[in-house]
Amino acid sequence: MGRVYNFSAGPAVLPEEVLKEAADEMLDYRGTGMSVMEMSHRSKAFETIIQEAESDLRELMNIPDNYKVLFLQGGASLQFSMIPQNLMKNGVADYIITGQWAKKAFKEAQKYGKAVAVASSEDKTFSYIPDCSDLPIDDDADYVYICENNTIYGTKFKTLPDTKGKTLVADVSSCFLSEPVDVTRYGVIYGGVQKNIGPAGVVIVIIREDLITEDVLPGTPTMCQYKIHADAGSLYNTPPAYGIYICGKVFKWLKKQGGLDAMKERNEKKAKILYDFLDQSSLFHGTVAKEDRSLMNVPFVTGNADLDAEFVKEAKAAGLENLKGHRSVGGMRASIYNAMPMEGVEKLVEFMKKFEEEHQA
């Protein structure tokens, strides 16, 4: 049995060390005589797991004390509703539309109040990040919303928008822990963990305390109130316990790798191998503006849909899996998250070179 290089956008590759450790602890978690899957979320053992996960994450991201860390469920998609339900005190919010996830969040917010699209890159199939240095931010806006890394299109905000003093809310699902961030610049940072951290089923929300209030929109379900979860330390109801346990292991793995500075360095190196090849290739080319390129998701095409399909098929046979692009973009996409080893990207580029030689006109 062999592991493949898995370029899936999510759920995605996890560090092998973490999987092995979890396997070792599967039947008997550290002398408890049971798996983490089988234990009470109120047990001493699980209390330690969730507390260590939080403190390791705080250390990795340098999260200030006036921010809460919540481990929730419902996917990143439920945050599309929870954010307006909890934050739209004036009933107004500004959205920057850089792809399908931002657009979905925007559409959802329109159910709750006046959501305004203050910038968009839809005119060019979301292949760039719009200039956000002087946006028409609404005076009454409760927050400005971005999707910081656009998983489907492969773009990333390299500078955060000027929100003109308004609270910044960011979906970081696909760039979570890929590089250091200044948490103080955000009101809310959130993401589904199945892209760059752990297994599907956990959403991490990092939220400034003053944004956590009882003053939510009428009818907001209890389970959708940040305050309920914050007051209960993410244990209001049964949390996604096993997922949190794996996330905790990934945090420890990241610390061992040298933290987020080291991850950034490694991710830049990894992405450069692929982008450098794309920039000189006569067959393959990248699809987004160079200055906005993501370190995590790299879409590329040959310009010929049949050849793209052939590439994906042959790559799979060579142990390079899940390279098919998102159905809305076509072509290919290599997601090269934290846990993708350097060799995976080197193998991919080697394979692309060979494919190029064999399919040259």
Ligand SMILES: *Cc1c(COP(=O)(O)O)cnc(C)c1O
């Ligand atoms: C995958 C993804 C989502 C949706 O996540 P779910 O957990 O499936 O709801 C939202 N935003 C971004 C940026 C994503 O990559």
